[in-house]
Amino acid sequence: MKRNKPKYKQIIDAAVIVIADNGYHQAQVSKIAKQAGVADGTIYLYFKNKEDILISLFQEKMGLFVEKIQDVIAGKQKAAEKLLVMIENHFKILSDDHHLAIVTQLELRQSNKDLRLKINDVLKEYLLLMDDILQEGIDNGEFDSKLSIRLARQMIFGTIDETVTTWVMNDQKYDLVKQAPAVHHLLLQGCGQKGE
Amino acid sequence: MKRNKPKYKQIIDAAVIVIADNGYHQAQVSKIAKQAGVADGTIYLYFKNKEDILISLFQEKMGLFVEKIQDVIAGKQKAAEKLLVMIENHFKILSDDHHLAIVTQLELRQSNKDLRLKINDVLKEYLLLMDDILQEGIDNGEFDSKLSIRLARQMIFGTIDETVTTWVMNDQKYDLVKQAPAVHHLLLQGCGQKGE
Amino acid sequence: MKRNKPKYKQIIDAAVIVIADNGYHQAQVSKIAKQAGVADGTIYLYFKNKEDILISLFQEKMGLFVEKIQDVIAGKQKAAEKLLVMIENHFKILSDDHHLAIVTQLELRQSNKDLRLKINDVLKEYLLLMDDILQEGIDNGEFDSKLSIRLARQMIFGTIDETVTTWVMNDQKYDLVKQAPAVHHLLLQGCGQKGE
Amino acid sequence: MKRNKPKYKQIIDAAVIVIADNGYHQAQVSKIAKQAGVADGTIYLYFKNKEDILISLFQEKMGLFVEKIQDVIAGKQKAAEKLLVMIENHFKILSDDHHLAIVTQLELRQSNKDLRLKINDVLKEYLLLMDDILQEGIDNGEFDSKLSIRLARQMIFGTIDETVTTWVMNDQKYDLVKQAPAVHHLLLQGCGQKGE
DNA sequence: TATGAATGAGCGTTCATTCAT
DNA sequence: GATGAATGAACGCTCATTCAT
Known part of the structure; x- marks a missing residue:
């Protein structure tokens, strides 16, 4: 399984750095190879083509994302709490990795429609997590039943x-994680939160 | 003034169609010229370069957008009502022009960072409209004062x-405008709507 | 006869200025038209095409050149004297018209082979003047008979x-005309000048 | 070092032929690549851009020129003799390579001012050789001390x-090398040669 | 005569991918 | 597995010239 070989992750991490530093359109395969410390041709032993690097990058990073958030959610009872830790962690992961934030919010969006459709598939798992929380909230009466x-x-x-994109576009100059409670509050209200 | 000459709009409309049909990266200048029924060189009598076509496209269309929405807002008293017609019109304009919807939601986002920063400038006017409505809602007690x-x-x-992007990605197969009231309801709650 | 109409000379003079200021490859027809104060299309009422402007320019200016030099030569008896005034006047004419010097020594040489062959035809008259002086010098014993x-x-x-090209390349910063006697001396010796 | 790889010289030689056959402005990179038997892109592994091919061409060929002439000069004692072999070899090298003669005398002069300034730098070494000979001739009393x-x-x-340009323009139809002694004689006299 | 908007052919360069070693 | 030299398709833009007015 290629995914477990060291060079696989090495190339993906190189891609994140190269894209963040140079922008999507200046992230040539040769630059990624150089950053990864391998030959251009070696890339093609691990990835079908350039698009495959980007999809894999997204899968790999988004996988960690979902995993991490599933983890923290598991410890919470109420949907509202789950939503809060989800937002907090979403913000925290991207706050902690400036390169990744630039890549996901700005650079990867320059990819073509096909690639973005594939990226959306990857996102689905994350969106399903949200759906679960929402369903739970409705079922237990936390949210508006309709x-x-x-x-x-x-x-x-x-x-x-x-919110994250605006923060990245403002050069990440304020504390994103601190915004989590306010964003959470807004969204809860949007969901028609019941109770005090 | 070039903006008022017929070929100016002709080329921009051609660009919308070509980009929607072929994708951003396959929208060559020669294709746009052909669609517009002019020679390649004619493009450059009206636009500085290819990027200028895209910025102008966005300005032109977003200008109509803002104008139209300012119009309909003017007739409303309450912030909540204004928000509703804003959402309705946003959805309606893109519903009515499938090509434009594809271009703004999917294709134009593939442009490079520079172009997107310029597009953001154009967007600002629209965002300021929202800010006005929100401020008004807070001032007159419709929304949460904090x-x-x-x-x-x-x-x-x-x-x-x-919401629009999801609709476009689903091939515009359901009625977007019908979603406006529900979206409006969500957002109003998010804003902490008061009153009966 | 087009050559005698005011716009004919007007366009040629504009061409000299535009070429000197912008360089041969940046001397577009539209720039020349603008400098001449006429419309682009008007150029083509007086010249067959762009090349024709340049050939005419050369003919016109070189004609003045030959005329002037024929004039000053006429007043001299000996071949050596004629050669001196020829050199002096050659240097003087170009010294007096910086634009023309740049155009003939640097810019017009960037034209293609065809144009340069035609320019050479124009030059021939000037070279024949030199031949006449040389023949005279040989005949009257001033120069080496062989x-x-x-x-x-x-x-x-x-x-x-x-000599002129070196002077132009050095930004015309020294006095070219002052070099005439020394150049004359060199060339006379080269011709095997006899007598004291 | 790229200069020593076979393809480097291969491309330069191809450029000489293509430029001589088609003229400077019709010497497209793709033509040069085809003539060299490589892909268009390969050119750019060895040269920064098209201008770099031309500068390198000049350096490479002019380098051989200077080298060869330094060689033959070394065997001579007197300045006059050195001048003769310099002229002879200058004529011979260009006589032996018709393509090169066309390129240096006619085609390369069509390049823009920037390129010609760079070419002039390369020429400087050759001109310094001449200066050395002249200084020597003055010092040992062969030439006019003033x-x-x-x-x-x-x-x-x-x-x-x-002399070379005239010969090239006349389609190289007479023997250039045979003119060397006469040209040499003229120039020696010009330098004020002393003694028999 | 004079205009100037419109034309459209033409080219240097990049870079994802391959494949002989 | 790993290399990196070689490939070649693809495109934005300029500008001399035309022609309807």
Whole structure:
């Protein structure tokens, strides 16, 4: 399995750095190879083509993302709490890795439609996590019983994503994680939070 | 003034169609010229370069956007109503022009960072409209007095944008405009709507 | 006759200025038209094409050149004297018109082979003047009787031309005309000048 | 070192042929690549850009030129003799390579000012060789003690260059090398040669 | 005569991918 | 497995010239 060989991850990490530093359109395969310390041709022993590097990058990083968030959610009872730690961790992971933040919020969006559709597939697992939380919230009466899960998920993801993008575009100069509670508050209200 | 000459708009409309049909990276200048029914060189009598076509496209279309929405907002008293017609019109304009929807939600995002920064400048006017509505809602007691305008605006724009993008990615197969009231409801709650 | 209409000369003078200021490859027809104060299309009422402007320019200016030099030569008896005034006037005319000097020594040489062959035709009249002086000098015993006229003419023209080109390349920062006597001395010796 | 790889010289030789056959402005990179038997892209593994091919061409060929002439000069005692073998070899090298003669005398002069300034740098070494010979001739009493080295060098180079150019323009139809003694005789006299 | 908007052919350069070693 | 030299398709832009007014 190529995914477990050291050069596989080595190339993906190189790609993140090269894309963050040079931008998507200046991230040539040869630059990634150089950064990874391998020959250009070696890339093609681990990846089908350049697009495959980017999809794999997204899968690999988003996998960690989902894993981490599943972890922290597991420890919480209420949907509202789960939503909070999800937002916090989403913000924290990207705060902790400046390169990754630039790559996911700005650079990877320059990829073509096909690639973005594939990236969306990867995102689905994450979106399903949100759906689970929302369903739970509705079921246990935390949220509005008539809430549309799809719309609510679009609101949550759209808001989180827009918040991170604005932060990256402002050169990450304020503390993103500190915004989590306020964003959480907004979204909870949007979901028609009941109770005090 | 070039902007008022017929070929100016002709070329921009051609660009929208060509980009929607072929994708951003396959929208060669020669294709746009052909679609517009002019020679390649004619493009350069009206635009400085290819990037200039795209920026102008965005300015031109987003200008209509802002104008139209300013219009419909003017007729409304309450912030909540204004927000509703804003969402409705946002959805309607893109619903009515499938090509434009594809271009703004998918294709233009593939442009490089420079172009996107310029596009963001154009967007600002639209975002300021939102800020005005939010401020008004806070002032007249419709919304939570402690609402952060920046965060709320990110929620509104993020949600609207994500909703449209999801719709476009699903090949525009359901009625987007019909979603407006539900989205509006969500966002109003997010803003801490008061009143009966 | 187009040559006598005011716009004909107007365009040629504009070409000299535009070429001197912008260089041969940046001297577009539209720039020349603008400098001449006429429309692009008007150029083509007076000249067949762009090349025709340049050939005409050379003919016109070189005509003045030959005329002037024929004039000053007429007043001299000896071949050596004629050669001196020829060199002096060659240097003087180009010293007096910086633009023209740049155009003939640097810019026009960037034209293609065809154009340069035509320019050479124009030059011929000037070279024939030199031949006449040389023949005269041989006939009246001033120069070596075995002197090859063709070679001597190549020496004279080559030396004069190289001297002017070096001066132009050095930004015309020294006095070219002052060099005439020394150049004359060199060339006379080369021609095997007899007598004291 | 790229200069020693076979393809480097292969491309330069191809450039000489293509430029001589098609003219400077019709010497497209793709033509040069085809003539060299390599892919277009390969050119750019050895040269920074098209201009770099031309500068390198000049350096490479002019280097051989200077080397060869330094060689033959070394065997001679007197300045006059050195001048003769210099002229002979200058003529011989260009006589032996018709393509090169066309390229240096006609085609390369069409390059823009920047390129020609760089070419001039390369030429400088050759001109310094001439200066050395002239200084030597003055020092050992062969030449006029009051001779201006700069002017004399301009005469020598101008005459040689004009002679070769005339020969090339006449389609190289006579024997250039045979002209060397006569040209030499002229130039020696120009330098004020003493003694028999 | 004079205009100037419109034309459209033409080319240097990049870079993902291959394959002989 | 690993290399890196070689490949070649693809495209934005310029500008001399035309021609309807």
